[in-house]
Amino acid sequence: MPRSSTRRRFLASTALSTLAVTAGCVSSGNSGQSGSSNGTATDTATPTDTATPTDTATPSSTPDSLDDWLADANGYDGGEPQRHGPRARPTVMVGEPTDDGLAFDPPVIEVPPMTNVRWDWTGHGGQQNVVALDGTFDSGRTNAQLGTGYHYFFEETGEYRYVSEPHRDEGMKGAVIVKEPPSSGYPKVDEWLVGAGNFDGTVVDRTDADTATVTAGAEGNGGHFGFAPPALKVSTGTTVSWEWTGDGGAHNVVSKDDGPLDSELVAEDGSAYEHTFEETGSYLYHCAPHRALGMRGAVVVE
Ligand SMILES: [Cu+2]
Known part of the structure; x- marks a missing residue:
C-alpha cells in the first residue's frame, strides 16, 4: 500500500x-x-x-x-x-x-x-x-x-x-x-588534497627535524601515483627531499600556483629533488602528468 x-x-x-x-x-x-x-x-x-x-x-x-x-x-x-x-x-x-x-x-x-x-x-x-x-x-x-x-x-x-x-x-x-571529506585542520591543504585518494587527513609532523623525505611514485590513486606522505609539516629552514621509487612512470614535483617547487620530469628510481623552505605557509604541489589522478601533495611550513 x-x-x-x-x-x-x-x-x-x-x-x-x-x-x-x-x-x-x-x-x-x-x-x-x-x-x-x-x-x-x-x-x-x-x-x-x-x-x-x-x-x-x-x-x-x-x-x-x-x-x-x-x-x-x-x-x-x-x-x-x-x-x-x-x-x-x-x-x-x-x-x-x-x-x-x-x-x-x-x-x-x-x-x-x-x-x-x-x-x-x-x-x-x-x-x-x-x-x-x-x-x-x-x-x-x-x-x-x-x-x-x-x-x-x-x-x-x-x-x-x-x-x-x-x-x-x-x-x-x-x-x-x-562521506565527510578528510580534515587536517588546514583548510587550504584539505581543499587541495581532497582529490588525492591516499590522503586521509593526516599531516605528518617533522617540525623537529632538519630534513624530511617524501616518496614520489608511492602506491596510491590507482597505481604508483602517490606522494607519501601526501601532507607534511616542517619548520622554516627545513630541507625536504623528494625521492623517486621508479614506479608509475615519469613524475615531477611542481607548485600548484606560482611557487618554488619545479622539478624535472623523471622516471628513474633513485632520482631526488630538494627544496629548503625558508618562509611559513602552505605549499601545495602536484605531479603534472598525474595531477588529475590525485598525485598531489602539501608541505605546511610553520
Ligand atoms: Cu606522477
Missing part, C-alpha cells in the same frame, strides 16, 4: 527533475543547496523515509562489502573512488563507450554530504536508467538518448549502490559514497 503510492511520487518527481536538468544544465547553476532550491532535486529526497522500510535490502543490512558488490561492475578496477570536494559538481557518464556502453564512468565516486550528482546519458548501450537498490533515487523510465540527464541531491552520508535496470545482470553497477 505505501509502496505503490511512494512509487508514484518517485516517478512524478524524477520526471520533474529530469526536465529541470535538461533545461538547466547549459547554464552555470551552482551545485549544492542553491541549485536545488528550484525545488526538484530535494523533492526526490522526501520519499526515501517511506520507501526504505518496504525494501528488503538497504546498503547497511547487505552483508557483502561495497568492494565485493562492485567486483563484477563494468569499468571498476578496485582502485580508490574518485573523491570530490565540497564545491564539486560531479558527473557520471551513463554508458561508457569502451564497455559497449554498459558501464557507469566513473563507477564509484565519493562526495561530501549536500552534493548534487549528475548522470549524463552518452547514448551508448541502449536503454538505461539509474536506480538505487534501496530506492533512495530512481531516474524513472529507461532512455537511450544522448543528452538525457538526471540528478540527485545527496544530503545524508551513506553508501548508495545503484544499477541500470536493463543491464544489472551484465554488470552495469555503480556507487556513490557520501
